[in-house]
Amino acid sequence: MKLDPFYLIVGGVDRLAPLLPLGVRLVQLRLKDTTPHDTRVQIIQARDLCARHNVQLVVNDYWELALELGCNAVHLGQEDMDRTDFNALRRADISFGLSTHDDAELERALSHDPAYVALGPVYPTLLKKMPWGPQGLERVADWKRRCRDTPLVGIGGLTPQRLPGLFAAGADCAAVVTDIQLADDPGVRTAQWVAATRGYAPLTTANA
Secondary structure, eight states, X not given: XXXXXXXXXXXXXXXXXXXXXXXXXXXXXXXXXXXXXXXXXXXXXXXXXXXXXXXXXXXXXXXXXXHHHTOOEEEEOHHXXXXXXXXXXXXXXXXXXXEEOSHHHHHHHHHTOOSEEEEOOSSOOSSSOOSSXXXXXXXXXXXXXXXXXXXXXXXXXXXXXGHHHXXXXXXXEEEESHHHHTSSSHHHHHHHHHHHHTXXXXXXXXXX
16 A cells, blocks of 8 residues: 555545545545445445545445455554454455554554554544543654554644654654644645645555
């Protein structure tokens, strides 16, 4: 999969369509509290939209639908890993990224040889209540040392102003949710993120 320094995360395909033409190259569709029918429809729409704009789509959680619908990348939380058929994903050439928050979760994630590891929240975030406090840039640097060649995605409380520190600490990619969702003009904010990350080289990664 193509891993861009700017990783847009949206909660619905309706939020995705107006942002794709702004230079987005990597996007995750994170659907919560949707019906099975709506979930399927939105993944299909996102798949087709991203294909038209040459954007890498990552499906959050729904790895079985990703398999069925011909998507080539998924993101999985630790709880999702318990019920995921990783061999089926590999056979279908579907890349997968994995969330981590502590040492045990990092070791578990790296044992699956993921396309990337995500660490968060780096800074305080309004997205949802979490049992983990802000990880901070020192943890980002420690994670990158331990990940070695596996790309590291930072998520949580990120802004364009915090981007230089995040990348200096070793992150390869900045995943952005609320800074765009809560912006007065999500399109303008997305364009600012695209501009802020264009000085960093995109990566091409694949699961072994």
